[in-house]
Amino acid sequence: MHKILIVGEHDGKTLNPATAKCVTCATGIADAQISIALFGEDTSAVASQAAALSGVESVLRVDRPENAHPLAAILAPQLVALAADYTHVFGPSTSFGKDLMPRVAGLLGVAQVSDLMAVEGAYRYRRPIYAGNAIVTVESDPSRKLLATVRVASFQAAATGGNASIESKALNVALPTHTRYLGAKSGSTDRPDLQTASRVVSGGRALGSAENFKLLFSLADKLGAAVGASRAAVDAGYAPNEMQVGQTGKIISPEMYMAIGISGAIQHLTGIKDARTIVAINKDGEAPIFEVADVGLVGDLFQIMPELERLIGT
Amino acid sequence: MQKIMVCIKRVVDYNVRVRVKPDASGVMLDGVKMSVNPFDEIALEEALRIKERGANIEVVAVSIGVADAQQQLRTALAMGADRAILVQTDAAVEPLTAAHAFLALAKKETPDLIFLGKQAIDDDANQTGQMLAAIWDRPQATYASKVEISAGKANVTREVDAGLETIEVDLPAVITVDLRLNEPRYVKLPDIMKAKKKPLEVTSLDALGVSAGVHLKVLKTEPPAQRQKGVIVKDVPELVAFLKQKGLI
Incomplete structure (x- = not known):
């Protein structure tokens, strides 16, 4: 049995489609039991979206005011606490996941597979190097936890229609105060999102x-x-x-x-x-x-x- | 602010078209031009600009790798770094190992800031800076496109998928840099001569108490799947007909 925890990406209202693609990636692993972790101020809306993804067994909500903005230094120790019960921790290879996941891997002292593009086994994956000019097949030690960022362009989004359990987690984790969110500027338009547009x-x-x-x-x-x-x-x-x-x-x-x-x-x-x-x-x-x-x-x-x-x- | 450490990686030059070995054992590196990882060059440039604005800041360039990585550190010294340290090893260095080696150097050097490129253009891992910040137990500001230093703090604008995000971190901190932070300076000949006299210390993973563990075994290296070349149409109506026939419009 492989227990896979996926870090959900969201903006408080909508689950980023990258999460559903991570689910598809995880379902490629035999005997996978998949959970999604959500960090936020109030993740109730996105939790129901995550619970509807086919193949997901449980959704873990970690709501606290410090999680209002996804700062890697704040989220990483909480994700480490949640990861204790899991063999694999996956995040999307987006700016959110790429920032957060190696910090978690560092805290856990384990390796990370970046830009996972194909699953060949529970501990064997393919990923691009040299800007995609070469593809390596890598294998990690099954006795250690494996972290990965999932190359979202390589996977279709998981279908909806699932009915996962939703659980609120109160984590007793001390959070650093050395990192503070100041603001964001987006060039947001009414046009479709570049990452997910057809x-x-x-x-x-x-x-x-x-x-x-x-x-x-x-x-x-x-x-x-x-x-x-x-x-x-x-x-x-x-x-x-x-x-x-x-x-x-x-x-x-x-x-x-x-x-x-x-x-x-x-x-x-x-x-x-x-x-x-x-x-x-x-x-x-x-x-x-x-x-x-x-x-x-x-x-x-x-x-x-x-x-x-x-x-x-x- | 007294000291900035900049981590430099020796990589295949970005202009080289990398080819995979026929036996799938890796990529061809014999006789290939090697350079400073372009993102690390931007990291160093930013450190130098901070040094040039402030008073009495020392910039230390550090690297991990083969003996020839001294060439890239000499380039860093020619750009303006004050001194350099090479952690010499012939072993393949994974990001976690690199982070531990940089941590050992950070403990010795106690920098106020550590700059790195957001990723190296060889393994494209995008991990070392974040791992270093984690094990150093300090803030990280990744994908920086603007860095402002004030008393004991850095105000960093980050390039994120949705646009730009600004965070404030207490120093010491790790900052990884993105493409648009600055344009690195060209090295002039007199600077190359001067760089030869600057101190370059060589140490080892053993001396730093770091082991080069293999966490990810590379089983094979293959060329990517190629796309088939398609058709060329002669005008816009033909293009529209093609797209309609494919059901794309």
């Missing part, structure tokens, strides 16, 4: 300006798509950092990824290679993006974007 339209440096990104937004809205950007476009100041797709930005797996004016640097391709269909539009027919695209169109993107927008839905 369609994504991304722009590169060839767009030439932040102003020209508006053409991209307009096309994305017609498609009901989220908007992304290459690292070059973000570095040039055309788009905010949270829009960056690639190895050092978001790794995504939409049904359709449309790359406009993106040449296709390896670190960008790493972030999109799990997309179902890749569409490339670029003026340079030799651009590496065409090597991985399912369909490509060579031409002037400032003519193509408006025409495409016009012809979609006709």
Whole structure:
């Protein structure tokens, strides 16, 4: 029997879909008994969402005012306390999970598998290295607890329809006061979330300006798509950092990824290679993006974007 | 603020296209150009900028790895670090081992701040800084895109999935840096000459009382699955027809 604890990611209202993908990853382990841990100020709403995920047996709520914001230094000792009963602790490979999980591994003195992309056994996994240019199969010691961050682009979300038990946990853990949350600034829009959208339209440096990104937004809205950007476009100041797709930005797996004016640097391709269909539009027919695209169109993107927008839905 | 420690990793240069060995035993490293991990270069640059703003701050660059990692520490010294320490080992160093070695150095050096890159571009683990903060029992501020130091505190803006988040941490603390924190300086020839005279101490994991345990055994290393090259269409109507036929629009 393998007891797997998954750290749920949420904003107090909605469970992040990354959590459901971690559940799918965990169900790939034989004889898995899966629990989800939720830390927050009031996790009642997200607890019922977590309990509905198919394959989950129990949801553990840890509500206290200090958990209002997910600070790794605050959550880690609580997760260590909860982890005592588990053989595996998984978190999503999002900025939340990547920040928190190694701190927990450090406190426990155990190894972590980062960006787990395939389960080959309860202690044998595959993960990417060198920006996805190589895939390693790693094995850990079954006598020790295993921590992992789950590469969410590699797994489908678990279905709903489950009916897990929900339990409130009062943990007697002293929390540090050396780390304080001050605030957040998000470029939140009405558009779909980049990480989980089924369609994504991304722009590169060839767009030439932040102003020209508006053409991209307009096309994305017609498609009901989220908007992304290459690292070059973000570095040039055309788009905010949270829009960056690639190895050092978001790794995504939409049904359709449309790359406009993106040449296709390896670190960008790493972030999109799990997309179902890749569409490339670029003026340079030799651009590496065409090597991985399912369909490509060579031409002037400032003519193509408006025409495409016009012809979609006709 | 008196001392900043910066952790540097020797990695395959980011311009090298890494290839997997045919026998799946690893990646080809013979004769490949090695460099300072780019994120660590940003970490060092930030430490140097803090030093240049303040009075009398010592910047110590530290690394763990083979004897040749002295080259990367010399680069760090040429950029402006005051001295360097190499924990020399031929063993494969896992993040947990690295964190313990850095902890041993932190106990000796007692820095006010430790900077690291958010991840190394070889194993992409993204663990060492957080593990170090955990076992040092100090705050962590990961993925920093802005760092402001005031009396005994650091105000750090972090790049998170939803945008930017700002936290305040008491010093000493561990800060891991993201791409957009700064643009590292170029090293000039006179600085390279000067760096040769700066102190570079070599120690070992044994001397620090750290064992290089293997927690994760690497069974094989394979190339990634390749995507098939698709079709090129000639105009927008053809593209739209393709997307409609695939049921994508």
